[in-house]
Amino acid sequence: MGVEELRSGLATAMSGAGSALEAADRLCRACVDLLDVDGASISVADQGTTRGTFGSSSELSRRMDEYQFTLGEGPCLDAVRDGVPVMVADLSDASHDRWPAFSGAVMESGIHAVFALPVQVATTPVGALDLFNRRIGPLTDTALTGGLVAAELAALPLLDVMNAHGDLDAHAEAEYGWEQLTSLQRVEVYQATGMLIAALDISPAEALVRLRANAYTRGMTASELAWEILERRVNLNNDRRWSATDTGSDGDHGG
Structure with missing residues (x-):
């Protein structure tokens, strides 16, 4: 499946959503359907912590994001902090020790590979698209390509929320946006x-x-x-x- 076909399939899944949250959930479910992954979620992060789960493909995927908030560590936080994808194909690999608490928790839930792709608004990482697999192994080329496209598309419903009140000045609008995102979850x-x-x-x-x-x-x-x-x-x-x-x-x- 080519890039444009993936983009079309992911964008189509979001079309017609009644709200930004619904669009984010639809995008996550489309990732599971099109990218051969077991779960997907969109995390919003700021100042070293996740602020909320903006979208998810399932309750299990939402729980994976909750672990990052609870434990204060995980791929989303690293991807947002560094602005680059974080790819861990085998959480049980002894050489991987970045998130001891998070890794143990998600493996107990049956997840063994995690991938986080930054979601950017105006070149600034504000969250991440997290992809989860039960099986050990890297993302396929198609899944990685589609994941990068999905992370780009994920910025659209986030912007819808953050720009909900066009009568605010730029600073107030940004503050309002974060308040809205915080209030969406947790x-x-x-x-x-x-x-x-x-x-x-x-x-x-x-x-x-x-x-x-x-x-x-x-x-x-x-x-x-x-x-x-x-x-x-x-x-x-x-x-x-x-x-x-x-x-x-x-x-x-x-x-």
Whole structure:
């Protein structure tokens, strides 16, 4: 399949979407259909952390992106930081040790190869198209070519969100865009960190660190633990469980 055929197939999949989020999801599903990969997601990242999952082909792909947010490491973050594709054909390879926590988590989920292609807006990386495979091995030439095209197309729905209010000046519009992107996903995380701040009298940054640490030790994503907090199934007043030095994995449940 040639470049133009791939571009046409991916663009067609996005056409007619009712929203930017739907277009991003459609693009990710088209990657699975056309590029012979097992999963795809579009991550939005800024200042060394993922800000949200903008699109995904499946719940498993969304979970792969959640691991990057929870653990603070992964291919998306490296691709955005360095502005170049990150290609790992075998996460179990002993010579690969960039993301020990992320690699272990995704391999437990059955994923053994990950690839992140920067998504750029005005030459600035703002996220990445992440492709996942259960099998070990590099992307085929067709998959790599199509992935680069898909990463280019992924910028379009992002721009739709970031430019949603044309009456704002350039700086305000950019700030509004990031706020919109942040609000699209992981609202539960920001709500849960607010509860941690109130219950433990800590800063917002520390609350997020403790949420992530507790999620990791419990074998959960930050979003999953956030929902437990919001549903009052975690006792935030248990100082030992939520202390900075002890984040045990068998936390108390109940209000």
